[in-house]
Amino acid sequence: MSHAKVRPVILCGGSGKRLWPVSRKSRPKQFVRLFGQESLLQTTLRRLEEMGCVNPLLMTAEDYRFVVQEQLAEMGLGGASVVVEPTPRNTGPAICAAAGLAFADDPEALLLVAPSDHHIGDVTAFGQALAAGIEQALDGRIVTFGIRPDRAETGYGYIETAERPQDGIAQTFQRFVEKPDLAGAQLMQESGRYLWNAGIFLFSARSILAAFGTHAPGVALAVKASIASSRPDLSFLRLGPEFAEAPEISVDYAVLEHVAGVVIPVSARWNDMGSWRSVWQESVRDGQEVARSGEVTAIGCADSLLRSDEPGVHLVGIGLKNIAAVATRDGVLITDLDATQSVSEAVIHLQKAGVKQADDFPRQARPWGHYETLAMGPRFQVKSIVVKPGGQLSLQSHVHRAEHWVVVEGTAQVTVGQEARLVGENQSVYIPLGAVHRLANPGKLPLRLIEVQTGAYLGEDDIRRYEDVYARK
Structure with missing residues (x-):
């Protein structure tokens, strides 16, 4: 069935803690390739494309705009x-902004709001639920999709219905329920009147904007002003600074708890991929x-997850039961599968302790490619830098460090002061402290080089930019 009238709104600006060490603030789980060659974001977009939805609108954060662009291009x-x-303001302002932009394009637009990092195993069942929801949304109702629970789960919010729900049949609901304790979750499952809140919604842009205007006018006014002052930025649209004045509130609290919407139950093998147990549940197992x-x-071993995300790091598990063991180049997590909801608390502990691995990977993505720290001391740092074809770093200088570049693959176009030249494999160039310089890859193959920094301070914020094709500050 075609859903060509439905425009997806994909929320992909959240930072990742619950799947540490594979997901971190610098590259959260929606951009990680947990299964196969596609990230969770790409799998979400592929699923909606196959269902006939078109022209998705992706809401993201400043730090993730280039990785979103890269994964869309792929x-x-x-x-x-x-x-x-x-600035992040939770799902309420994000959805309100998406609705305002979509309404400007098409006042009759139907919007399907979906997180970017969920798994849906039965796409056919979800497509049938979506078809039922379209009829409700066309009548002006706000539709929530509820997942029929197959276990007592403390990690999800719930939706209470008046009667036992039937798959694909829209009905009014009583209330939203916060994440319960285990005893509460067991009672909810046994009652048969509760559904998991999947955070997936369907409505017309007109209806949701009216609801925000009535129930969350502070959100509506700030978002309207931010849309009015929005501006193009390369291939992105950047909302105006008024967006930061919107209350930080979820769409559930802002609107959904106050309107007479409907819920459509669905059994679609849904999983929010919010813990390593969730990853284990959706993985191929022996x-x-x-x-x-x-x-x-x-x-x-039995009932366990063993994962190594670093080539050359071999993880060995012996006699493990109900354990998740996850290794990256610079971090290892070992936890009982039943305790994986607490991983985010461990990340907060690492952040408070100033542990760099809490938020950052050794490899850092940039719009021009990526770099990776290989070694670091009090007054030196060694990096591997890869610049994709056509990519170029900003025209910049440093106050505290000098740099030495050695090209190991490809050809670099190097500018130092007023001089520009090509530097080939096995050749090097020295960048004195304070020199204005730029690095670019004019070729059709990736450029790889080794950078040796020396100086009193080696932080990434020691950059003064004069020009930048990626419009970074």
Whole structure:
């Protein structure tokens, strides 16, 4: 069935803690390739494209705009729109802004709001629920999709219905319920009148804007002003600074709890991928219920997840039961699968302790490519830098450090002061402290070089930019 009238709104600006160490603030889980060659964001977009939805509108944060652009380009989704939120304000203002922008394009637009990092195993069942929801949304109702629970789950919010829900049949609901304790979750499952709140919604742009105007006027006014002052920024649309004045509130609290909407139950093998147990549940497992990913060996293990995300790091598990063991180059997590909801608390602890791995990876993505720290001391740092074809770093200088570049693959175009020249493999160039310089890749293959920094301060904020094709500050 075609849903060509439905425009997806994808929320992909959240930072990642619950799947640490694979997901971190610098690259959260929606951009991670947990299964196969596509990220969770790409899988979400692919699923909606196959269902007939068109021209997605993606709401993201300043730090993630280029990785969103990169993953869209990999898929060839040229019709997508990427909107940059100046500051995170939760789902309420984000959805209100998306609705305002969509309404300006088409006052009759139907919007399907979906998180970017969820798994749906039965796309056909979800498509049928969506078809039922379209009829409700066309009548002006705000539709919530509720997942029929198959277990007592403390990690999800719930929706209470008046009667036992039937899949695909819209009905009014009583209330939203916060994440319960285990005893409460068991009672909810046994009653048969509760659904998991999947955070997936369908409505017309007109209806949701009216609801915000009535029930969350502070959000509506700030968002309207931010849309009026929005501006193009390369291929993005950047909302105006007034967006930061909107109350930080979820769409549930702002609107959904106050309107007479409907819920459509669906059994679609949904998973929010919010814990390592969730990843284990959706992974291919052997006869002992062990899920393996990367270079791992499992001996005498059962009901466990073993994952190595770093080539050359071999993870060995012996006699593990109900354990998640996850290794990256610079971090290792070992936890009982039943305790994986607490991983975010561990990340907060690491952040308070000033542990760099809490938020950052050794490899840092940039719009021109990426860099990776190989070694670091009190007055030196060694990096591997990869510049994609056509990419170029900003014209910049440093106050505290000098740099030495050695090209190991490809050809670099290097500008130092007024001089520009090509530097080939096995050649090097020295950048004195304070010199204005730029690095670019004019070729058709990736450029790889080794950078050795020396100086009193080696932080990434020691950059003064004069020009930048990516419009960074």
